[in-house]
Amino acid sequence: MPSTLTPLAADFYQSESLLTDQEKGVLARLREFLESKVKPIVNDHWARAEFFPRFVVDGLAELHMFGMPWEETRPFENSAVFRGWVALELARVDASVATLVGMQNGLVMGAIGVGGSAEQRAEWLPRFASAELLGCFALTEPLSGSDSAQGLRTVATRDGDDWLISGSKRWIGNGTIATHAIVWAKSAEDGQVKGFIVPTDTPGWTATKIENKQALRIVQNADITLDEVRVPEANRLQNVNSFRETAAVLRLTRAEVAWATVGNAMGAYETAVAYGSQRVQFGKTIDSHQLIQEHYAKMLGNITASIAMCTRVSEMLDEGIQRDEHAALAKEYAGSRMRETVAWARESMGGNGIVLDNDVIRFFADAEAMYSYEGTREMNTLIVGRAITGKAAFV
Template identity: 65%
Template sequence: MTTSDFLGYQDLLTDREQAALSELRAYLDAEVRPIVNGCWERAEFPMQVIKPLAQLGVYSYSWPELAPFENSAVFRGFVALELSRVDASMATFAGVQTGLVAGSIAVCGSPEQRAEWLPKITSGELVGAFGLTEPLSGSDAARGLQTTARREGDTWVLNGAKRWIGNGTFSDVTIIWARDEADDQVKGFMVLTDTPGYTATKIEGKISLRTVQNADITLENVEVPESMRLQNANSFKDTAKVLRLTRAEVSWSSVGNAVGAYDAAVAYSKSRIQFGKPIGGHQLVQDLLVKSLGNITASLGMVVRVSQLLDEGTQRDEHSALAKTYTTSRMRETVAWCRELFGGNGIALEYNVARHFADAEALYSYEGTQEMNTLIVGRTITGKAAFI
């Protein structure tokens, strides 16, 4: 890495982990970096990267029976960082595929479901999506979920709508969370996207994560067999177990997005000549770089420790919530400072900072808004819930 890993946190990784990270970095720089600005501008997803990322182990590291080698949560965090350093949309795609879809099956599926479906997802044979957020239900999903599930014999009938579903336009299977009409509890279903009554429509006109294919999904009497219901998803508490796995990873992606902007700014500061010398030799430019590096270093220290707690089995919701709220705030500052360093060139995609600047807005909001994560930590501090 560049000076962005100023305190050498990557040195905490094993030699095997560092080698795998280097291999991923080489692939991203050679095959993904050259195409990401065009994909972002056209709002297209590069389907050709799905299988190579699977072959590099990106989707399987979290699951011991499928991982290419034993690895740590800190290593998996660095994988998310590397993806986001090149393109936050790649990190988002992998996060949905690995954490939300495979995670739902691993955490809430039966042993049989895990054995059948995890290999298909982690190999890239199937692309998954995660359907929780709704047009009228976001942060209040625990109480406000309106999509319904009605059991009729060995079949479930789903009705409702989902919004902002990443990978939703081209997923083969979507995890749909719906409220059981019989007991009012939230349950999870693996829905094949060619099922009659299932419709996905691309959300157009985004200013952030344009490469991610977000969809509006409608479910009109969609029939799902009992065998496709996640057998261990019996309430929203089970849904929350899945979300707990991914919140810290989004913090790593936020650091990676900041690192991508910082790397571009450092390179530009050395090549851009003004007043007879590289702008990196001017005090105000160095101030922007140092402030950016300070944010990255502090954030990296936090996410490393949160991942270590995950490895130790002691990570709690408030730990990942604090990491999410802190790192995304610092990321927002950092990408703004880095864009500022470019002057007018900072709004042009070709200089490789504008995309990080824009993508920061989505990372700031998804996987738990700033406000919700603040309230989770605030409840721990004061012992008082202030959600409503």
């Protein structure tokens, strides 16, 4: 298929050229959908902290954005680098839509792809890929975030052919709108972490939207309470026997989150550059001033270096040699450079940079959530530090 993908000015080293023609064609269609259907409504939904209209979810499903990695739902052969570029393209328009796809495609379907039996994969993956079902990933708890491997308090107790799950979850994206949740709980029998596919209309499940959130406002994060939620053994992910499988899912998605932080930085950069070509001060457009051009160069350097790192870590995933520390370094580095970049973008726009109509403040605020989720900067540095020294310094 001939490529119709127009090169991005912010892709300074033309890294998109590494993609196949088919991948470029899909990316071009995604870009057109985002620009025509998503971008015009983003600020309004962000301001009201309201989830996207259903046509956004359905449009993403029609573009095969869900299920890219899995043989049961893969529309064509594609690379991890391509999937990274998808995350970037989504986030350069809006971080919330990138989070939606990352949740459905990476965490929810990833949990089933990694931890499900062949029968479970065949049953569930196509339904999530088509967006017939919308998922959430219930791992984080009120008292357990970075220490989920040890601090998980939600308990699953075997009761005949069922399991009874009780506990609490927090910061669960899509928690109030999902039809199904991937719930992680410790077994009362062996103390090991298990994964469960839980319909959210099951008695005992309560989801409450977290209000007054000032980042990723379109994402519907929730507090979840599970009060003896009954789940059949058939809904237990059959290949999850410990937290190792949970970590494997997070490893698959962490590099794509790094790509999304690059996209968020790129969106802020593009907004600032467009503004600078129109805003006049001291008799000329501000992009003619040395200090503003310095901001642009620093932002572009951050974006370019982050793309290079993310490209290699995704190639390593395809080659089967990516380890936890590789994805952790990409997330830490790209996330930190994103935080710098959105601040410079906001600064270069002066007071107008805090007005939502000018977009950049949304990228600025959303960066704070992306900087922390899927592994905080501090935790990722410790994962890398352990690889460097051979010594764990988590506590």
